[in-house]
Amino acid sequence: MSAAPELTTPPLTSPLHERHLALGAKFAEFAGWDMPLQFPSGVLAEHQAVRTECGAFDVSHLGKVWVTGEGAAAFVNRCLANDLDRIGAGGAQYTLCLDESGGVVDDLIAYRFSDDQVFLIPNAANTAEVVRRLTEAAPEGVEVRNVHHGLAVIAVQGPESPRILEYLGLPHDHDYMTFREHLVDHHNVIVCRSGYTGETGYELVVPNEAAMDLWDGILVAGAPPCGLGARDTLRLEMGYPLHGQDLSLDITPVQARLNWAIGWDKPGFWGKAALEAERAEGPKRRLWGLEATGKGVPRAHMNVMDGDAVVGETTSGTHAPTLKKGVALALLDAAYKPGAALELDVRGRRLPVRVVKPPFTEATPK
Numbered sequence: 001m002s003a004a005p006e007l008t009t010p011p012l013t014s015p016l017h018e019r020h021l022a023l024g025a026k027f028a029e030f031a032g033w034d035m036p037l038q039f040p041s042g043v044l045a046e047h048q049a050v051r052t053e054c055g056a057f058d059v060s061h062l063g064k065v066w067v068t069g070e071g072a073a074a075f076v077n078r079c080l081a082n083d084l085d086r087i088g089a090g091g092a093q094y095t096l097c098l099d100e101s102g103g104v105v106d107d108l109i110a111y112r113f114s115d116d117q118v119f120l121i122p123n124a125a126n127t128a129e130v131v132r133r134l135t136e137a138a139p140e141g142v143e144v145r146n147v148h149h150g151l152a153v154i155a156v157q158g159p160e161s162p163r164i165l166e167y168l169g170l171p172h173d174h175d176y177m178t179f180r181e182h183l184v185d186h187h188n189v190i191v192c193r194s195g196y197t198g199e200t201g202y203e204l205v206v207p208n209e210a211a212m213d214l215w216d217g218i219l220v221a222g223a224p225p226c227g228l229g230a231r232d233t234l235r236l237e238m239g240y241p242l243h244g245q246d247l248s249l250d251i252t253p254v255q256a257r258l259n260w261a262i263g264w265d266k267p268g269f270w271g272k273a274a275l276e277a278e279r280a281e282g283p284k285r286r287l288w289g290l291e292a293t294g295k296g297v298p299r300a301h302m303n304v305m306d307g308d309a310v311v312g313e314t315t316s317g318t319h320a321p322t323l324k325k326g327v328a329l330a331l332l333d334a335a336y337k338p339g340a341a342l343e344l345d346v347r348g349r350r351l352p353v354r355v356v357k358p359p360f361t362e363a364t365p366k
Helices: 017-022 043-052 072-079 124-137 161-168 208-220 228-237 272-281
Strands: 026-030 033-038 055-058 065-068 091-098 104-114 117-121 143-146 151-157 179-184 187-192 201-207 285-292 303-306 309-320 325-333 341-346 349-356
Touching: 017 208, 033 228, 043 055, 043 228, 055 208, 055 228, 065 072, 065 124, 072 104, 072 117, 072 124, 091 124, 104 124, 104 187, 117 201, 124 143, 151 161, 151 208, 161 201, 161 208, 179 208, 187 208, 201 208, 228 309, 228 325, 285 309, 285 341, 309 341, 325 349
Parallel strands: none
Antiparallel strands: 026 033, 055 151, 065 117, 065 143, 091 104, 104 117, 151 201, 179 187, 187 201, 285 325, 285 349, 303 309, 303 341, 309 325, 341 349
């Protein structure tokens, strides 16, 4: 008797998938989603477009979660690490969902609509787990709704991005990490001045049924399509961490130097006791940047060497198109600080590197 065929789940696709196919995108799987890695222009051209003018990214694989009901903001603030009371209605905040050991379940953006309404954008791979944890902890009267598949997210990034939004009649002159709502053909679009590239930019949250028209308008206005390959090189030049590599259940925010994203003065949040203990003792390792001072491209999971001693490991690495050199993020023994000269073991060859504090390059003002 032959074995039963193994059942596989096809990857999920964005509401803009047909548009990407028509544009000749090359696809890759991201957390179970088939998303554009690059378009025919290529990663380097897309990276350069965002640094000098603008580009449009489909990031609809990101999660979308509503937390609503009386005291919803206070509830979220008791759970997530940053202090949501630092912002008011219309503000957005980078925050962290931790486990009790202080490890990072996910990093996410919280949009505060009111005391009774908060919108969360977690990473695609972690959305279900964030929803599970919040749902189990939610008091009576607070509802946690996973709307992952009903909304698209389009990021317009680069110094020319305000012009793109102005052309489309969308709000564009609000402050960094704030959002506005705007009706487009009777569909509500959330326009947040935020992004993952270090450039002036916006993230637009739009119902699926309105996503194609909005995407088409952005491209007509002059923003070329960009894939997630360029998004990764852009974020790494800025030293922004990627969950699953630079943050994880085994890498705490204290180790990742994200103390600024912790509401230390709050009465409590998930993982607070563990983080306070690690902070008081001092972490045994820290996340720093590495700049190659020789020819070579760092990648994740390379040993960092001081002579014959292994003193750390890279968590992310790439060739930085703006700098035209290799850069990486690495967890290093706590004794090592910016300025230290070390080496990477690149398949048996030594690549000299210098420890630096990111960002690796400057971006346009927010």
